[in-house]
Amino acid sequence: MGEQRQHYNEDFKKQTVKFIQEQAKSVADIAQDLNIPKSTLHQWLSLYREFESEPVNSSERIRELERQLKESDRRVADLEEEIAIVKKAVHIFSKPRN
CATH class of the missing domain: 1.20.5 (Single alpha-helices involved in coiled-coils or other helix-helix interfaces)
Known part of the structure; x- marks a missing residue:
């Protein structure tokens, strides 16, 4: 049978996007660290990205x-x-x- 899909709440997604924006690591590295697919993180970024919290x-x-x-x-x-x-x-x- 197929794998069980993991569901995340909105707060977790927003906090993860904020974490990505504050890090110097690539999205791929963070995806590996969190064990979340890169494509999922990119979707979250497109939904919850806030440019003022992004590093210069x-x-x-x-x-x-x-x-x-x-x-x-x-x-x-x-x-x-x-x-x-x-x-x-x-x-x-x-x-x-x-």
């Missing part, structure tokens, strides 16, 4: 910002190299010819 920087947001920073650093390095080449070219072509 979640770990996912920090990873995204770090990725953007690395990409920007690469672009800056490429542009600095291009500028150095242009400067050398200007110097070479601006010399008077004899």
